[in-house]
Each structure stands twice: as structure tokens, then as C-alpha cells.
Amino acid sequence: AHVSAAIEILDDLARRRRPAADALKDWGIAHRFAGSKDRAAIASLVFDALRKRASAAFVMGDDTSRAIMLGALREARGFDAEAIAALCFGERHAPAPLSDDERHRLATAALDAAPDHMRGDYPEWLSERFDAAFGARAAEEGAALAARAPVDLRVNILKCSREQALEKLAHLAPKPTPLSPIGLRIDIGQGRGPALTAETAYLKGLVELQDEASQLAALLCAAAPGEQVLDLCAGGGGKTLALAAQMHNRGQIYAHDSDARRLAPIHERLERAGARNVQVRAPRGNADVLADLDARCDLVAIDAPCTGTGAWRRHPDAKWRLAPGALELRLKEQRQLLAKAARFVKPGGRLAYVTCSVLRDENEDQVAAFLDGHPEFAALSAEEMAEKAGLPDLARFASPHGPGIRLSPASSGTDGFYVCVMVRR
Missing domain, CATH: 3.30.70.1170 (Sun protein; domain 3)
Structure with missing residues (x-):
């Protein structure tokens, strides 16, 4: 019955292309007899199918919701053909029995001949970008991003x-x-x-x-007690809280976000954490609420809006909803944020650029373009970043594509993150 419900929800997602959480919620409302344990089991099946959607479709030779669910039971859960057949007997809400072809494919199909994007379970339109980021390891990195996260x-x-x-x-x-x-x-x-x-x-x-990669990103900013720090994309405050702890409540952090709604949760979180050195600078119409910080900050941190490709372990449905247009929009926002942030960095101060993306477009390419247009800034090497953070071992994750440090599930056992620290001369 859980498998049948998961197939039904996958059908809904295929029709309406919306967040999986919304489809699961609507299914729960329409099936109030299902208890919390049933709903949790169904959600787990749905997310496993989304993690393995491409490889499951290749195994089954079909991309219907039923085929993807059956293939995911093998690829994500490790069930063999007989175990899957035992779930599909066509009675008491169970899925219809396996066809001869389904049983054969579950027993014999291999991924060896599959293209990288299918073995790695990422959208085909991102193939060139994954190749550019990871080379021969693209499928391995994609598969790691399709695994469950701790x-x-x-x-x-x-x-x-x-x-x-x-x-x-x-x-x-x-x-x-x-x-x-x-x-x-x-x-x-x-x-x-x-x-x-x-x-x-x-x-x-x-x-x-907070994922370990996000913790490391904050640590690599190397915020010190007594500094003046601007968190330009503070959102709900995760990085702000981490920076406040590094600074031992000494100095000042200014938490800002262009969307006041994203900032709303920060107040309760600051109180719970005991962070007392944070000023929240919410937007106020056309007013320049950061004007007094021009060229005053020791550190400006940009936790940039991005495609979130590095966080697919936690949001497997997001990769199938991501479209090329969304990437172009994020690239534009990132360029604007970097240009805006430069005005607040004082001479000798630092600009930290962070994304939870694995794409070069959003990471090394953005930093290179910024440095080309802002010769007063210079990027620290991975060794310098790691040393200043007191974490010299992180230098082994130096990006091969330019300045900065790259983290990923396959290389570091974390979400995919990119961090680059630049100093104003």
C-alpha cells in the first residue's frame, strides 16, 4: 500500500511539477485515515524514487512513475526482483503484479552502459556543467549527491x-x-x-x-572577536549565528537580507542561541539601511542565492524542478551581490563568497569575473584560507578550477559547498 501511494504521488509530481512536500501534504489531507508512520514511510519512498529517478528509469527502460518506483526499490533500497515482486500482488491496495519484462529487468539490468547523467542521477541538461566541474568523476559525484544525508x-x-x-x-x-x-x-x-x-x-x-559544509564555510570566514561583520544574505540566520559564536559575542554583526520575510525567523533564533552582538538590518522600502557601513567592515559574507545543486541530498526533488532559466537568474543575482558587497569592505578587509552549488558557473567563474572587474581585491589561496581558519587540513579541498575551496559528498562527505575569501588591498 505504501508503494502504491508513492506511485500515486509521483504521478502528481509528474503532472504538476511542484515541491514534493506540497504533494505529500495534499495526499495526507485526502487520505486522513493514514497514520503518521504510514505517511513517513510513503514520504521516504517518494524521496528515494526522486533521488534515483534517472538510474531507476534506465534500469526499467521506462520513465513512468511505476517504473521509477520499482527501479528505485532496487537502486535505493537494495531489494532484489523477488522482494519487489512480493510487494506487487495486486490485492489490498498493493501495486499490480510485475510483468515478465519488469521482473527480467529488475533481475538483470545493469547501469554500466548508462550515460553519466543517468548513473549519477542528475538532469541531462546539466551534463556539460557536471563534466566541467568534475571531469571523469561526474557520475560518482552525482551518485553521492543522490544518497541520503546524515x-x-x-x-x-x-x-x-x-x-x-x-x-x-x-x-x-x-x-x-x-x-x-x-x-x-x-x-x-x-x-x-x-x-x-x-x-x-x-x-x-x-x-x-547545520550541515558540516555550512559549518566549515562559516569557519573559513575566520570572523574574529571585535570585528565589524556584515552578513549580506542572512536569510533565517544560520551563518549569522555561527559567526556570532566564533566572535564570542564581541564586535558587531549586521544581519541583512533583501527579503524581510526570510529574515523573520532570525530574532527568535538569536535569542535562543544567546547571540548578543547582532544588529538586524531589515530592508525599509527604498532606504539605504546599510549606508553607514560603507568601507567599514572587516568581513562581508555573501551566502549567495544559488541553484542549490550541492544540497540535493536533502532536497532531491529540487534537481528535477531546476530549469536553465533559474540558473541564469541566480547568476545575475550573484553578480549584483558581489558588486554590492565590495563597497562595504574596508582596506585590508575580507569578502567571503559562499554557495551551496557545485557548478563552476556559480563558483569559480563568478569569482574570476568579479576579480577581473575589481582589481583592488585579491583571492586568498586555499592554504591561506585554511590556515587563517585554524583548519589547515581543509587545504586538500582546494578547487582545481581557480581560487577557493570545494566540498562535496564524494570528496568530503558533506553537502556540496564552495567558499572563496578575497582581501581588499
Whole structure:
């Protein structure tokens, strides 16, 4: 019955091209008899099918919702043909029995001859860009982006140490993150993740949900106590909170976003975290709310709006809704933000450019274009960035395509992120 429901929801997504969360919510409203465990199991199947949509379609030789779901049971869950056949018997809401062709394909089909974009489960129109970013490893990197992500937490060092947080959350069996000195990782396997926002440690502000790559991006900004810092794309405040902790509540952070609605959650989060050195500068019509910061900032951080290709492990439906036009829009926004940010950096100050994208267009290419037009800025090497952050091991993730550091699930075990720090001469 769970498999049948998942196929029904995949049909809806194919028709209406909308976020999977919306389709799942509507299905739940229309099927109120389904309990929370049923809904969670169905959601898990849907997201597994979206993770493996291309490889599953190749295995089955068809891209119908049924074919994708059956193929995903093999590719994502590791079920063999007999186990899948046992779920498909056509009675009591079960899917129709397997055809001879379906059974044969599930038993014998291999991905060896599949194109990279199918083996890596990413849209075909991004093939050239994945090749440009990863070369011969494109399919491997895509497959890693199609896997499930663990749950990562950032320890709020304003309130506790990592050792204390490990003790507080011992019942969830967390482990220290391999790269971030302030991270914890909870492996959820195939199951449903814990309700972390209901945990006492979260409610008291001891930990925040934040992928290890995002933690590292904030650490690479190397914000120091006493500095003047502008978080130009603060959104809900994740990076702002991380920077405030690095600065031990000393100095000043100005949190700004062009959309006041995105900033709205930051106030409650700041209070919970005990961050007291943050001024929220929300937009006010046509007023220049940052005019007093011209050439005054030691650090300007741009957590740039991007395609989110590096976060596909957490949002597998997003990759199939991404269109070339969306990329062009993001590239334009990024260029505008970099140009805007330059005015706030004081001589000797730093401009940190961060994306959760793996595409060169949004990363190294944007930095190169900015540096060409702003000769007063120079990019730090990966070694310099890592050394200044006190994390010299991160230099091994130096981008092969220009300045900056690249992280990805296949290379670093994190979400896909890009970080480049530039200094104003």
C-alpha cells in the first residue's frame, strides 16, 4: 500500500511539477485515515524514487512513475526482483503484479552502459556543467549527491562545548563530525530522522541544525572577536549565528537580507542561541539601511542565492524542478551581490563568497569575473584560507578550477559547498 501511494504521488509530481512536500501534504489531507508512520514511510519512498529517478528509469527502460518506483526499490533500497515482486500482488491496495519484462529487468539490468547523467542521477541538461566541474568523476559525484544525508548539528560554543553536547544528546548516538571541530553527526540510515527541534538541547540553544559544509564555510570566514561583520544574505540566520559564536559575542554583526520575510525567523533564533552582538538590518522600502557601513567592515559574507545543486541530498526533488532559466537568474543575482558587497569592505578587509552549488558557473567563474572587474581585491589561496581558519587540513579541498575551496559528498562527505575569501588591498 505504501508503494502504491508513492506511485500515486509521483504521478502528481509528474503532472504538476511542484515541491514534493506540497504533494505529500495534499495526499495526507485526502487520505486522513493514514497514520503518521504510514505517511513517513510513503514520504521516504517518494524521496528515494526522486533521488534515483534517472538510474531507476534506465534500469526499467521506462520513465513512468511505476517504473521509477520499482527501479528505485532496487537502486535505493537494495531489494532484489523477488522482494519487489512480493510487494506487487495486486490485492489490498498493493501495486499490480510485475510483468515478465519488469521482473527480467529488475533481475538483470545493469547501469554500466548508462550515460553519466543517468548513473549519477542528475538532469541531462546539466551534463556539460557536471563534466566541467568534475571531469571523469561526474557520475560518482552525482551518485553521492543522490544518497541520503546524515543529520548534522553545530554546537553553539556560546553555551557549551562539543563534549557537553555529546553527553546531552547521547540517546541519539551522535558522533563528532570528521572535519568541523564544532559539529555532531547523527546517522539515520534508512529510517526517519529524530525530532531534533523537540530536543531539550536544541530548545535551549546548545545545538543548531547545520550541515558540516555550512559549518566549515562559516569557519573559513575566520570572523574574529571585535570585528565589524556584515552578513549580506542572512536569510533565517544560520551563518549569522555561527559567526556570532566564533566572535564570542564581541564586535558587531549586521544581519541583512533583501527579503524581510526570510529574515523573520532570525530574532527568535538569536535569542535562543544567546547571540548578543547582532544588529538586524531589515530592508525599509527604498532606504539605504546599510549606508553607514560603507568601507567599514572587516568581513562581508555573501551566502549567495544559488541553484542549490550541492544540497540535493536533502532536497532531491529540487534537481528535477531546476530549469536553465533559474540558473541564469541566480547568476545575475550573484553578480549584483558581489558588486554590492565590495563597497562595504574596508582596506585590508575580507569578502567571503559562499554557495551551496557545485557548478563552476556559480563558483569559480563568478569569482574570476568579479576579480577581473575589481582589481583592488585579491583571492586568498586555499592554504591561506585554511590556515587563517585554524583548519589547515581543509587545504586538500582546494578547487582545481581557480581560487577557493570545494566540498562535496564524494570528496568530503558533506553537502556540496564552495567558499572563496578575497582581501581588499
